Amino acid sequence: MDNTxxxxxxxxxxxxxxxxxxxxxxxxCQSEAPIPVMxxxxxxxxxxxxxxxxNIPSIDSLLLVxxxxxxxxxxxxxxxxxxxNQQGGGEYGSSSSYGLAYAQVDYIANRxxxxxxxxxxxxxxxxxxxxxxxxxxxLQATPLTVPITSGSALGGMLxxxxxxxxxxxxxxxxxxxxxxxxxxxxxxxxxxxxxxxFFVPALRLEVGASFEQLxxxxxxxxxxxxxxxxxxxVPLTVRAEVVRSSGFYGNGxxxxxxxxxxxxxxxxxxxxxxxxxxxxxxxxxxxxxSDVLDSVGKDTNQADFGINYYLRSDLRIATSYGRHFxxxxxxxxxxxxxxxxxxxxxxxxxxxR
Amino acid sequence: MKVxxxxxxxxxxxxxxxxxxxxxxxxxxxxxxxxxxVAAAATSSSGAAQDDTMRLExxxxxxxxxxxxxxxxxxxPPRMMGTIxxxxxxxxxxxxxxxxxxxxxxxx
Numbered sequence: 001m002d003n004t005x006x007x008x009x010x011x012x013x014x015x016x017x018x019x020x021x022x023x024x025x026x027x028x029c030q031s032e033a034p035i036p037v038m039x040x041x042x043x044x045x046x047x048x049x050x051x052x053x054x055n056i057p058s059i060d061s062l063l064l065v066x067x068x069x070x071x072x073x074x075x076x077x078x079x080x081x082x083x084x085n086q087q088g089g090g091e092y093g094s095s096s097s098y099g100l101a102y103a104q105v106d107y108i109a110n111r112x113x114x115x116x117x118x119x120x121x122x123x124x125x126x127x128x129x130x131x132x133x134x135x136x137x138x139l140q141a142t143p144l145t146v147p148i149t150s151g152s153a154l155g156g157m158l159x160x161x162x163x164x165x166x167x168x169x170x171x172x173x174x175x176x177x178x179x180x181x182x183x184x185x186x187x188x189x190x191x192x193x194x195x196x197x198f199f200v201p202a203l204r205l206e207v208g209a210s211f212e213q214l215x216x217x218x219x220x221x222x223x224x225x226x227x228x229x230x231x232x233x234v235p236l237t238v239r240a241e242v243v244r245s246s247g248f249y250g251n252g253x254x255x256x257x258x259x260x261x262x263x264x265x266x267x268x269x270x271x272x273x274x275x276x277x278x279x280x281x282x283x284x285x286x287x288x289x290s291d292v293l294d295s296v297g298k299d300t301n302q303a304d305f306g307i308n309y310y311l312r313s314d315l316r317i318a319t320s321y322g323r324h325f326x327x328x329x330x331x332x333x334x335x336x337x338x339x340x341x342x343x344x345x346x347x348x349x350x351x352x353r
Numbered sequence: 354m355k356v357x358x359x360x361x362x363x364x365x366x367x368x369x370x371x372x373x374x375x376x377x378x379x380x381x382x383x384x385x386x387x388x389x390x391v392a393a394a395a396t397s398s399s400g401a402a403q404d405d406t407m408r409l410e411x412x413x414x415x416x417x418x419x420x421x422x423x424x425x426x427x428x429x430p431p432r433m434m435g436t437i438x439x440x441x442x443x444x445x446x447x448x449x450x451x452x453x454x455x456x457x458x459x460x461x
Contacts, residue, residue, distance in 0.1 A: 032432060032435070033432065033435070034433075034434075034436040034439060035432045035433065036436070037437065064436050064437075064440050066436045072439050074440065108439075108442070108443070111448070114442075114443050116443070129444070130422045130444075131422065135423070136422060159443070159446060161445075161446030161447060161448050162448050162449070163448055170446075170448055172446035174446070197446070201417040201418070202417075204421065228421065230421060231378075231380075232416075233377060233380040234373075234376060234377045236373050236376075236377050237421075238370065238373070238377075255367070255370055256370070257369065257374070259373055274366045274370055275366060276363045276367045276370065277363075278359070301359060301363045303363040303366040304366070305366065310424060313424040313426055313427060314427075316424075323360075323362050325362075325363070343437070345430065345433050349429075349431070350430050350431040350432040351431070352430070352431060352460055352461060
């Protein structure tokens with residue numbers, strides 16, 4: 001074949017490909033299919049704990065890529081930087097933390113089940129999966145039970161929600177398995193567990209239970225219960241969680257009430273929050289290994305009060321005061337800050353019908 | 354080590370939450386009556402009424418679900434809304450039917 005012919009062929013193929021690409025791009029632009037979205041939040045907090053001042057700017061970003069009708073890819077990373085003085089007003093220092101919160105593929109198999117694979121948040125209780133993002137949580141201080149059960153999993157999960165028969169109750173479930181992974185920022189434990197919940201839309205009441213079994217180290221297990229109630233008659237949200245663990249992690253519970261003053265015209269952007277919690281350290285023999293003794297917490301009571309001011313649904317000023325009571329360690333924490341949640345389209349976003 | 358008693362501030366927090374719950378309990382209507390508009394639309398067979406029913410159902414599902422975890426979000430353009438509602442379906446385990454009704458309501 002002579003060179004001119006070869007060139008003409010390549011050119012023709014090129015033009016064809018370009019045409020195909022362009023026409024599918026045009027089709028994509030005109031279709032109503034969901035587009036990739038970049039979302040996340042930025043926050044800036046100042047925390048004062050017993051004379052120690054910390055400034056904490058943070059940014060979380062989450063990329064959502066829908067594919068076809070049934071697939072969704074989610075990837076989220078966190079970054080925060082802390083700078084401040086040492087306890088008692090000493091030297092200034094700073095540190096950063098970053099991490100891959102999750103990177104998962106979701107496949108909506110049918111109306112009863114979604115299959116999730118990759119790195120995801122363990123489905124336990126309501127805090128880590130739902131309330132943890134700083135633009136969502138009503139109080140910036142995390143509950144004392146959260147370190148026990150929060151964590152990431154690397155593996156697979158089945159989850160779903162559907163109405164129970166003809167009753168007016170929705171049932172939801174999530175079961176997962178996670179492999180052991182020792183890579184330091186991505187570390188996960190070998191574990192299995194799940195959560196079930198019952199939601200009554202007419203009362204906006206949800207109750208549920210969770211379970212987790214560690215399949216390594218001391219093979220401890222955790223059980224939890226949760227409740228969320230949002231009556232229609234008053235702008236109140238009540239949330240509570242209780243966690244019991246075997247092994248040396250301890251038990252605890254928290255209950256939180258958030259009241260939005262939406263019925264008072266001048267104060268409708270204000271939200272008042274209160275939370276009470278108790279943590280009970282596990283009883284371990286004083287001769288246990290130092291590793292075990294170090295991880296045993298202290299019995300603690302804690303009360304937190306907060307005022308949030310919603311400038312918009314995605315932008316708010318958050319302030320709180322918390323007091324922590326445990327043996328030889330009663331302390332106060334003041335927090336004031338700002339959270340902003342963003343949602344950006346990565347493609348033609350369409351216009352309403 | 355044990356902190357046996359509840360400290361006064363923790364009790365105050367409990368009392369505040371208790372009070373709020375009691376007020377919610379006291380003001381919750383004991384029997385729910387269906388909104389007349391829904392009932393009217395449901396019995397009529399015209400297309401417009403059908404649309405109205407769908408819209409009201411969508412709004413109802415939105416109210417029941419979308420302010421449970423975070424402040425109720427605004428409407429976003431339709432192709433963003435599709436992604437967001439799919440994400441929330443997976444995250445919050447709303448049902449298939451709710452997802453469709455909410456998506457419809459949020460993209461009108």
